[in-house]
Amino acid sequence: MQAVATVAEVRVGRRGDAALAESPAPVISWQVDSTEPGWMQAVAEVRLDGSRVARLDSDESSMVPWPFADLRPHARHSLEVRVTSKSGTVTPWSSPVELRTVFLDAGEWSAERIGLGGIVADDTPGLLRTEFDLPDRPLSAVLYSAAHGVYQAQVNGHDVDDSVLKPGWTSYQYRTVHDAVDVTDSLHAGRNAIGIRLAGGWWTERYGFGDGATRFYGGPPGVAAHLHVTFEDGTSQVLRTGSGWRSTTRGALRTSGIYAGETWDARQQLPGWSRPGFDDSDWSPARVDGPFETPEPAISEPVRRTELLPVRVVLRSAAGRVLLDFGQNLVGRLRLTVSGPEGHVLRVRHAEVLEDGELATRPLRRASATDEYALAGDGPATLEPEFTFHGFRYAEIEGWPGVFDPDCVQAVVLGSDMRRTGWFETSDPLVNRLHENVVWGMRGNFLSIPMDCPQRDERLGWTGDIQAFGPTAAFLYDCDAFLASWLRDVAREQAAHGGVCPTVVPSVLGPAAPVAGWSDAATVVPDVLHARFGDRAALAEQYPSMCAWVEALLGITGDRLLWEGMFQFGDWLDPVAPPEHPEDGRTDPDLVASAQMIRSLTLVAQAAATLDHEDDRARYAALAERARAAFRAEFVTPAGRMMSDSPTAYALALQLDIVTSAEQRTALARRLLELVRAGGYRMPTGFIGTPLIMDALVDSGAVAAAQRLLLQTENPSWLYAVTMGATTIWERWDSLLEDGSLNPGDMTSFNHYASGAVADWLHRRLAGLAPAAPGYRRLRIAPVPLDGLEFATATLDTRYGRAQSGWRRDGDHIVVQAVVPANTTAQVLLPGSTEAIEVGSGVHEWTTRAPSIARPDAPLTPSTPLSTVIDRPGAYEALLAAAHTVGPDSSARVRQRTRWVPQRSLASVLAEVGISDAIIPQLNRRLEEQA
Structure with a gap:
């Protein structure tokens, strides 16, 4: 049968949810489906608007530079692709992709910042509106809007889109972003109206710990909007926020806070408030604050409602209250459908776990996480908070009128709406649940920014968490745009803090201090975007930020090239650290810091090589080697023993290639295994060591030890939490103690993704699916079967198409299977083999003898070690x-x-x-x- 090839998907820009051009020259990507083994592209043709064709004599099909003249603002185009293979076959033209530009011309933005008029508290929510006339039905209309705060816009009575918590959180003082929503179908000739619901959100929240929490951003929230309307005759009309808008603090939403929750009074609803003809004579003139700084187009997917979950179990608390168990720790809020008397009040509280039969609210600290509703009394109503979110599995409902019906309550899951790209499965149900917990942890914590704990009074962009979890995130979801957007804030914060990447971004906890493993996100995350997505543009954009961080480090370390004597988080949350001092792990913090500096220097040298900055490459590579030598002299004995005798220390020395002597590496690996064994194969690492230890063991030949560590169910371990009923990854290995009580530490979250970094090892090593070139243009298929497992499979939707690697047992043999997408190749290393196999695209299978495992079987005696x-x-x-x-x-x-x-x-x-x-x-x- 003749081989068939088609262009299956054409993509514009980084985002996976829409064909939006955020710049005049967006990158484009396409995938090819082909039954031809080893299919490779020779030539590509890109057709714009059915007429202009650009020929690309290249085999690249991912993140290809824009081949036409720069696009203009307010433009719409169709884009098609066809390709010719190296064997000479030509695909048909792809289905046209309709793209639109979402950027504005230089100087075009002139909207003013407006807010609620009159004397109101800064955190008071409210409504804004205006009316305007159009001479004709528009050909196209786009609403560009930005805010210091959170908002939603309506045109003629309807929300303009399904996004929530718009426009998300950025480092407001340095960078704001605008939405660009097509509202053509909502407008008509004659009188029209725009309404905006506005609340403080992150802008008015208090940040910090305990009584030290304070407002970071000053003043009340504000919003700016720019409506651009184009007509059939080519003329246009622009409406902007400014004088003439009206405002009110009336409306159903009475109070709103990210940590506090919301209070609603349905009796104060204002029907028709965003429609033309509404009587706003008793409203106040909107406050006009002056020009709103020019925002950037938003490049990341928005926050949306991504799933609805039903009540799993209805419980009664010890005090007789109604408790709802949704069976899954999640991030979002409740949607209630309820009918009751006018003025009747419902109160909803949220928590991740129960303690003594009641909501465990101590881990929330000062976050009350409570929503309250006063009913209008006019029949069934659907109630849902708008400008807040909670982290919870359990909810307590107080004041439900009549007999409670669980079918009237749903949990609304919120998160940045990224495309799911990666899946994993193995024969062990506990490991599968662990992986599912990692997925849910990412879903909850990737909400506008990469957060760390979505339930308590924090929810900050901790940089240490994402530098550990970045590779896992890049497999599970297409988070390229999400993280590229956040990295722009990292760069702005660094510029304001002398090159130092703060421990949280946006930085709202005071002056930024350099902290190893946290500040290194400035170098680690851009490298992840290049390695996993092939995003060279993100690497180039962040390169000055990467250099700024290592230059700041070099200023700290001086000629010794050792990072010493400063405050560090160290191997944060090492399981031996006391609950009240999670930084007091067994690894010398100076050792951790100096190793992380080597890592950052190495990554910057690699980035310089990729970007053809040869002088920088040579300089940073030489500095990295000098730092390695200084580290070895300070922390490694000639016999191969670390001065800080901890598993994290050995993993750092091995996995960061700090120790290069074969003899010393053998000694380090032997000692690492001794320590892991001495601890009973329970987790011996914190934030820094956890992403490294499994690779360190396997690369040292200690596969059996890695198996024991992965499958361990005792505390501390990955599966301990699973056996305790966890449905997300915990902050501490023992957030819940073995007796079911809460960890006594003040800092206890049940939804923290950092330790879920093990999923990257599950994908790359256990199932064997790893990138051998940026963006998976070349795959490495090298599974590591573990004793006690019957199979493991990883599947990834790369920019080139679906890739897969896996293995299964067949008697005393291992069957390895792989799917290689068109226009890629793979290097295959079968279990027990040292000889690589080169293959092209297609479906492949190999059978090899299972590696033998030596097991002690002599009878036990009193003298058995x-x-x-x-x-x-x-x-x-x-x-x-x-x-x-x-x-x-x-x-x-x-x-x-x-x-x-x-x-x-x-x-x-x-x-x-x-x-x-x-x-x-x-x-x-x-x-x-x-x-």
């Missing part, structure tokens, strides 16, 4: 069972206090918990039964 006991899971479980017969405390002591080292014997543990050596034959019988 504890390292051997822990390496025999059955022996360990039998020992725990024997200790439990003495008492639960004895079992806990074995788990929590034992160091599983070769220098200690089984007899020593038995003696410590009061068990006679006579138990050993019983242990051996249990092992024989398990075998």
Whole structure:
């Protein structure tokens, strides 16, 4: 049968949800579906508006530079692509993509900032409106709008789009963004009206901790809008915010806050307020603040309602209150459909977990997370907050009129509406739930900015979390535009803080201090966008920011090239750190900081090479090598022992290629395995070490140790939270203690994505799907099967098409399967093999013998080393069972206090918990039964 190829998708710009040109020369991408094995592009043709054709003698099909003259503002075009393969086959023209430009001409923006008139509190929500006449029905009309605060616009009584919390949060003092919404179909000849609902949102929120929280941005919220209307005859009309607009604090929304929640009084609704002819004579003139700085076009997907979840279980609290369990920790709010007497009040509170049968609100700190409604009494009403969001699994409803009906309540899931691109599955249901928890953690925390905890009085853009989680995020969702937008704020904040990337962006916690692993987001995240999306433009745009950060570092470290003596978060939330001091981990913070500096210098050198800045490449590469040498001299013994004897220290030295001597690396790897084993294969790392440790073990040949770490269910571990009912990733390994009580630390979140960075390892190593060239133009298929798993598969929608890698067991063989998209190639490394296989696009399968795994199987004796006991899971479980017969405390002591080292014997543990050596034959019988 003749091979068929078609151009399946044409994309304009970075966003995956619309063909919007945010600049005069947007990048374009396309995918090809082909049944021809090894299909590769030779030539591409791009057709604009059915007539102009640009021929591209290139094999590139992702993020291709715009091949025509610059686009103009307020323009609409159609775009088609066809390609010719290297074998000479030509595809048909693709289906036309209708694109529109969403940027404004230089100097065109002149809208003034307006707000609520009269004497009102800064955080008071309200309404703004105006009316205007059009001589004819418009050919096209676009509403450009921006705000210090949050808003939604209506034209002639209808919301202009389905976005929420517009326009999102940016570093307002340095950068604002505008929406560009097509409102053509909402306008007509004659009288029209625009209305705007406005609240403070992030602009009026108080930031900080405890009693130290204060307003960061000054003054009340404001909004600016610019309506551009074009008619059939080519003329245009522009309406802008300014004098002549009217405002009121009346309306159903009475109070609004990100942390506090909202108060509504349905009796104060104003029907028809955004339609022409509404009587606004009792409204006040809108406050006019003067020019609103020229905003940029928004490049990221907006926040939207992405899913509705029903009530899973209705509970009664210990105090008799109605509690709703949605079965999933989520970010959003409740939608209620309710009927009751006029003035009747409903109160809704939210929390992530329950404690003693009630909402656990202590982790919320000063965030009240409460919504309140007064009913109008005019029949069934649908109620939903508008300018706030909550992090919760449970909700308490107080004051429901009549018999409660769970079908009248839904949880509305909110998040930046990015396209899902990555999936993973394995044979272990606990690992699958772990991966699903990672997905939900990202969904909740990627809301306008990459947040860290969506439930408490924080919800800030912590840079340390995203530098750890970036590769995972780039697989699960098409977050290129989302993170490229946030990086623009990073660059602006750095420019204002001497090159230092703050620990939170937008920076609202005071002066920015340099902190290792957090400030390094300035170099790490741009590298992720280039490596995972092939976004060279983002790398180029952020390159000055990357350089600024390392130059600030060089000013700190001086000629020693060691980052010493400053405050650091270190290996934040190392499980041995006390609850009240999560920075007090086992790894020297100076070691962490100096290693992170090496990482940033290396990334900047790599970026300079990609961008053809040869002088910079040579300089930063040389500095990185000098810093490596300084690190080795300071922190590594000649015998290959880290001065800070922790798993994170060894993982940093190995995975950042700080130690290059083969002999020392072998010693480091051996010691890393010893430490992981001595800890009983429970997680020994915090924010810095967690993304590295699995790779460090596997690259050192300790695959069995990586398996034990991944599949561990004891505390601390990834699966411990799963066994405790988690549906998102926790901030602490033990946010919930083993007895079901809350961690006593003041900082306890049940929706924090940083430790979910393990999902990147699941995708790249366990299933074996990794990029071998930027943007997956070339794949690396190299799965690492783990004992105890029957299969694993990762699927990714790359810019070139769907890629897949996976494996399954077939007796004593491993079957590896791969899907390679058209116009890409793959390097395949089968389990147990050192010889790479090169393949082109298509579906591939290989069968190889499963790697043999050495397992200790000698009978246990009193002198059996504890390292051997822990390496025999059955022996360990039998020992725990024997200790439990003495008492639960004895079992806990074995788990929590034992160091599983070769220098200690089984007899020593038995003696410590009061068990006679006579138990050993019983242990051996249990092992024989398990075998």
